[in-house]
Amino acid sequence: MTNPSATNIQKYNGKTLPSALHKISELLHGKTPAVFLDYDGCLSPIVKDPEMAVLTPEMRETLQKLAEVCPVAVVSGRDRANVEGLVKLDNLYFAGSHGFDISGPGNMHTEPGGAKAAIPALDNAQVELNKLLTGVKGVLVERKRYAIAVHYRNVPDEQVQRVLDAAHEVLTRHKELKPGPGKKVLELKPNLDWHKGKAVRWLLAELDLNQPNIIPLYIGDDLTDEDAFAELQGSGIGILVGEHDEDTAAEYRLEDVEEVQAFLEALTLFVKKE
Numbered sequence: 338m339t340n341p342s343a344t345n346i347q348k349y350n351g352k353t354l355p356s357a358l359h360k361i362s363e364l365l366h367g368k369t370p371a372v373f374l375d376y377d378g379c380l381s382p383i384v385k386d387p388e389m390a391v392l393t394p395e396m397r398e399t400l401q402k403l404a405e406v407c408p409v410a411v412v413s414g415r416d417r418a419n420v421e422g423l424v425k426l427d428n429l430y431f432a433g434s435h436g437f438d439i440s441g442p443g444n445m446h447t448e449p450g451g452a453k454a455a456i457p458a459l460d461n462a463q464v465e466l467n468k469l470l471t472g473v474k475g476v477l478v479e480r481k482r483y484a485i486a487v488h489y490r491n492v493p494d495e496q497v498q499r500v501l502d503a504a505h506e507v508l509t510r511h512k513e514l515k516p517g518p519g520k521k522v523l524e525l526k527p528n529l530d531w532h533k534g535k536a537v538r539w540l541l542a543e544l545d546l547n548q549p550n551i552i553p554l555y556i557g558d559d560l561t562d563e564d565a566f567a568e569l570q571g572s573g574i575g576i577l578v579g580e581h582d583e584d585t586a587a588e589y590r591l592e593d594v595e596e597v598q599a600f601l602e603a604l605t606l607f608v609k610k611e
């Protein structure tokens with residue numbers, strides 16, 4: 338099921354959203370939260386090298402405590418196994434490859450977006466990208482099970498267009514794949530009607546969380562998180578991390594990773610007291 342009012346999504350100015358930090362009671366309306374969190378830019382700051390985006394022990398402890406009082410899921414563009422390895426907590430749910438690959442406690446593992454058929458195209462695209470981008474300084478081709486991220490954060494400005502052209506050239510050869518923009522990255526993703534929002538909707542149904550006493554909260558910083566903000570409008574709350582010029586389907590904001598952690602700590606205390 339998708340958001341029934343998906344054609345009528347409200348967009349807000351990303352710069353003037355109210356802060357979620359001291360509004361926990363207003364957000365929850367007496368309900369218990371189910372918390373969905375993006376990884377990069379939300380739980381860990383954006384850094385030059387994706388491998389350096391490690392979770393701090395303090396943030397891990399925050400997540401551990403939160404997961405003791407309510408359901409918590411990390412919904413990431415990263416490979417599911419990669420983000421599981423970064424978070425290292427076994428009482429959380431994980432949706433990797435932008436929601437195509439989902440795992441959770443009790444050996445839960447499922448791929449509800451139906452992306453398996455895209456694997457040969459992803460394998461071929463990976464080979465083609467590596468060939469076309471040989472010699473381009475700073476470029477990083479990151480393969481995930483159900484996506485390829487072509488990172489250009491560390492590419493000299495004059496070579497960025499070459500990287501983008503190569504990614505689009507490869508995309509024209511593989512109709513099973515589509516482009517997905519992100520932070521200094523262009524991703525090649527399965528050309529399917531599935532995204533983080535649908536993964537969140539799937540988890541809510543699977544975990545029997547579509548209940549009047551549960552309120553889903555989704556916290557994220559990136560374009561791909563907009564699908565989840567939109568999906569939850571009317572039934573949950575989107576919280577955007579950071580400064581954004583673009584309009585957003587989120588209804589609240591948090592400044593940065595530190596504020597995300599402060600919010601999650603306060604949320605845990607609030608839920609414990611209720």
Ligand SMILES: O=P(O)(O)OC[C@H]1O[C@H](O[C@H]2O[C@H](CO)[C@@H](O)[C@H](O)[C@H]2O)[C@H](O)[C@@H](O)[C@@H]1O
Nearest residue numbers: 376377383384385387390413414415490520522
């Ligand atoms: O959905 P997310 O959990 O936010 O993942 C989105 C992408 O995050 C990573 O790339 C981004 O973060 C890197 C580390 O800070 C940064 O170097 C890069 O420029 C960003 O695009 C990750 O590497 C990708 O696979 C994710 O899709």
